[in-house]
Amino acid sequence: MLTVTSVNVNGLRAAAKKGYLEWLSGCAADVVCLQEVRAEEAQLTEEVRRPAGWHARYAPAAARGRAGVAVLTRREPDAVRVGFGAPEFEDAGRYLEVDLPGTTVASLYLPSGEVGTPRQDEKERFMEAFLPYLVKLRAAAAGGGREALICGDWNIAHREADLKNWRANRGNSGFLPEERAWLSRVLGEEGGYTDVVRALHPDQDGPYTWWSYRGRAFDNDTGWRIDYQMATPGLAERCLKAEVERAASHAERWSDHAPVTVVFD
Amino acid sequence: MLTVTSVNVNGLRAAAKKGYLEWLSGCAADVVCLQEVRAEEAQLTEEVRRPAGWHARYAPAAARGRAGVAVLTRREPDAVRVGFGAPEFEDAGRYLEVDLPGTTVASLYLPSGEVGTPRQDEKERFMEAFLPYLVKLRAAAAGGGREALICGDWNIAHREADLKNWRANRGNSGFLPEERAWLSRVLGEEGGYTDVVRALHPDQDGPYTWWSYRGRAFDNDTGWRIDYQMATPGLAERCLKAEVERAASHAERWSDHAPVTVVFD
DNA sequence: CGTACCACG
DNA sequence: CGTGATACG
Numbered sequence: 001m002l003t004v005t006s007v008n009v010n011g012l013r014a015a016a017k018k019g020y021l022e023w024l025s026g027c028a029a030d031v032v033c034l035q036e037v038r039a040e041e042a043q044l045t046e047e048v049r050r051p052a053g054w055h056a057r058y059a060p061a062a063a064r065g066r067a068g069v070a071v072l073t074r075r076e077p078d079a080v081r082v083g084f085g086a087p088e089f090e091d092a093g094r095y096l097e098v099d100l101p102g103t104t105v106a107s108l109y110l111p112s113g114e115v116g117t118p119r120q121d122e123k124e125r126f127m128e129a130f131l132p133y134l135v136k137l138r139a140a141a142a143g144g145g146r147e148a149l150i151c152g153d154w155n156i157a158h159r160e161a162d163l164k165n166w167r168a169n170r171g172n173s174g175f176l177p178e179e180r181a182w183l184s185r186v187l188g189e190e191g192g193y194t195d196v197v198r199a200l201h202p203d204q205d206g207p208y209t210w211w212s213y214r215g216r217a218f219d220n221d222t223g224w225r226i227d228y229q230m231a232t233p234g235l236a237e238r239c240l241k242a243e244v245e246r247a248a249s250h251a252e253r254w255s256d257h258a259p260v261t262v263v264f265d
Numbered sequence: 266m267l268t269v270t271s272v273n274v275n276g277l278r279a280a281a282k283k284g285y286l287e288w289l290s291g292c293a294a295d296v297v298c299l300q301e302v303r304a305e306e307a308q309l310t311e312e313v314r315r316p317a318g319w320h321a322r323y324a325p326a327a328a329r330g331r332a333g334v335a336v337l338t339r340r341e342p343d344a345v346r347v348g349f350g351a352p353e354f355e356d357a358g359r360y361l362e363v364d365l366p367g368t369t370v371a372s373l374y375l376p377s378g379e380v381g382t383p384r385q386d387e388k389e390r391f392m393e394a395f396l397p398y399l400v401k402l403r404a405a406a407a408g409g410g411r412e413a414l415i416c417g418d419w420n421i422a423h424r425e426a427d428l429k430n431w432r433a434n435r436g437n438s439g440f441l442p443e444e445r446a447w448l449s450r451v452l453g454e455e456g457g458y459t460d461v462v463r464a465l466h467p468d469q470d471g472p473y474t475w476w477s478y479r480g481r482a483f484d485n486d487t488g489w490r491i492d493y494q495m496a497t498p499g500l501a502e503r504c505l506k507a508e509v510e511r512a513a514s515h516a517e518r519w520s521d522h523a524p525v526t527v528v529f530d
Numbered sequence: 531c532g533t534a535c536c537a538c539g
Numbered sequence: 540c541g542t543g544a545t546a547c548g
Contacts, residue, residue, distance in 0.1 A: 010548085011533045036548090038534060065534040066547075112548060119547085212548090213531040256532075256548090275539085276542045301539090303543065330543040331538080377539060384538085420539095477539090478540040521539085521541080 002264040004105060006033040006151035006229060008210070008257035012070075013039055016048045018254035024051055029261060030074050031100070033107035033151040037068035037093070059083070059107075061093030068093035069107040069152070073100065086129035094126070103235065104141060108152030113173035120173055123155070127182050134191050138232050147235035150193070153210075153227050153257065158183045158195070161205045162225040174226060186230060194236035196229050196262050197244065207244040210257045218250050229262050238265040267529040269370060271298040271416035271494060273475070273522035277335075278304055281313045283519035289316055294526060295339050296365070298372035298416040302333035302358070324348070324372075326358030333358040334372040334417070338365065351394035359391070368500065369406060373417030378438035385438055388420070392447050399456050403497050412500035415458070418475075418492050418522065423448045423460070426470045427490040439491060451495060459501035461494050461527050462509065472509040475522045483515050494527045503530040 005027060009015040012034065024032070032054075040060045041049050050056050054072040059082045061067040071077075077098035083090040084097075097106040110130070113123035134150065141148045156179040160166040169175040186193050201207065208223025217223065231239065241263040247253040270292060274280040277299065289297070297319075305325045306314050315321050319337040324347040326332040336342075342363035348355040349362075362371040375395070378388035399415065406413045421444045422428040434440040451458050466472065473488025482488065496504065506528040512518040 014533055036533090063535095114548090213533095215531085217531095279542055301542090328544095379539090478542095480540085 002031070002100075002103060003029040003261065004031045004033070004149060004151060004229060004264070005029040005259050005261040006035075006107065006227060007259035008035040008109070008153040008227060008255060010036050010255045010257065011038045012036075012044060012048060012068075015254045016045070019252065020254050021047065021051065023254065023259070024054075024072075027259075031098075031105050032072040033105065034070040034072070035068075035107060035109035035153045035257075037070050038065050039068065040064070057096060057098060059093055059096035062091040066093065067109055069096045069109050071096055071098045071105065071107050073098060073105075075100070084130060084133040086126070086133070089126060089129065095130075102146055104137070104146060104148045106148070106150045106152070108150055108154065110153060110155045112155045115171065115173050115176070123173065124178075127179070131182065131185060131191065134186060134193065134230075138192050141232055148232045149235055150230045151228070151260070154183070155226050156180065156183050157224045157226055158187070158198075162208075164205075164208070164220075164222045164224075174224065191230075192233060193230040194233065194239075196231050196236055196239045197225075197242040197260060199236060200239060200242040207246070208258075209244050209260055213256050218247075218253065218256075227257055227260050229260060231262075231264075235264060239263070240265050267296070267365075267368060268294040268526065269296045269298070269414060269416060269494060269529070270294040270524050270526040271300070271372065271492060272524035273300040273374070273418040273492060273520060275301050275520045275522065276303040277301075277309065277313060277333075280519045281310070284517065285519050286312065286316065288519065288524070289319075289337075292524075296363075296370050297337040298370065299335040299337070300333075300372060300374035300418045300522075302335050303330050304333065305329070322361060322363060324358055324361035327356040331358065332374055334361045334374050336361055336363045336370065336372050338363060338370075340365070349395060349398040351391075351398075354391060354394065360395075367411055369402070369411060369413040371413070371415045371417070373415055373419065375418060375420045377420045380436065380438050380441070388438065389443075392444070396447065396450060396456065399451060399458065399495075403457050406497055407499075413497045414500055415495045416493070416525070419448070420491050421445065421448050422489045422491055423452070423463075427473075429470075429473070429485075429487045429489075439489065456495075457498060458495040459498065459504075461496050461501055461504045462490075462507040462525060464501060465504060465507040472511070473523075474509050474525055478521050483512075483518065483521075492522055492525050494525060496527075496529075500529060504528070505530050 057080045058070045079099040081097045094109045111123040113120035157163040209227035211218040211223040245259045323335045344364040346362045359374045376388040378385035425431040474492035476483040476488040510524045
């Protein structure tokens, strides 16, 4: 059994002030992947940096206060790797991988973009460099009799069911045809990964994992499903349960994203 | 009778959220001089911009969110002037003058400095340009049978009694020998102004008008007296009462400065 | 709208 | 330590 949770915390220091640690203490997962930590380890309190009972590995961004991913594991990982080989994104705080027995788990924070800005170009460069890595990772895992799970904020909604207002967002970053096509490659023959939440919930809208802080997006459930756990075939087959932990109320929210939890047999 | 209050609000928008308007509604003054407004009029709510019963004139800084002085008057001023003729400080949001019958009242925010930095040089340039203006203002007022009152944050403690830790601050901006000597010139033969709070309270420490937000400065009354009302001789003679309105508790504070109120006959 | 940074005080 | 600017999301 392996239970993995992934959540974009939108600033770990802010999240810790609003209930992240209480949430973590009730979290039964074996592995927790965090994105948008937005802090270096030295800026975190000891309790937040290494919660009791967890091993914690961080990959902060070179730019202070930006991005940053982490992985918490109940047992010490066998190996830890930062980045995926693309020089531009080596110190971007966007990819961290840990090896556990039989399985490699990664925390990913794919850049968010905005059409017509350099940030969209950066997002596309990331996507272009990352897909070959995913292919290589899957092959390497298969060759070594291992599985891989890429958790995180992919900043792309794949299909119309993956966001509330898909019509209005056809021209917006996060739901562009080329972004959706790229995710289809990750999930198709080329990548061979499975979106395990969608695999277990094929016929519903959402479940959304992100709601803008602007307006009443959360209250109206005007959300996007952009946080995924993408599993190699052998691992995907073992998926028993997959769910998104939407906060009960706006007041209980400690991030604009919700945790995504998957239980593997 | 003329009652004048002066206070550095340290951001009028923040002050308004913490009790400034409640304080103002209990304020019996005829004129209120504000410093560090840190906003343009358009950024203020109508209620804050023009409180009921007041006329309000603003002199914002060209740099957004910096400095900014204002004067509130119960009756419409006869004239309003921004700046004191020094080109460098014309749009600095540091000086605003209003004419009321028989009296000119000014709101001043003298630059704060830091030894060894360009900001200290700026402070000194301001002082150098401002003293001749004060001399000219006094002469012009006298020639026209008027009085003048310069209220505000002068960012200099004059004597040892004007700050709690004078020994430790001998080398710090705000209590440098040259700054103190400059204030002595304002208050001596050259300027001819009277520090009316000190005139009415000659033998006490303080009363302080500013306490740093750092540490427990307010609770320990580790303050500085840097906010003054400086009056021309005829007006100084009419001073009946002068006091500093220290907030009762840290929780009641809506600025790091306290209002200075003077009643003239 | 919220979390960070920074400059200023 | 707090205000407000800015970048990012």
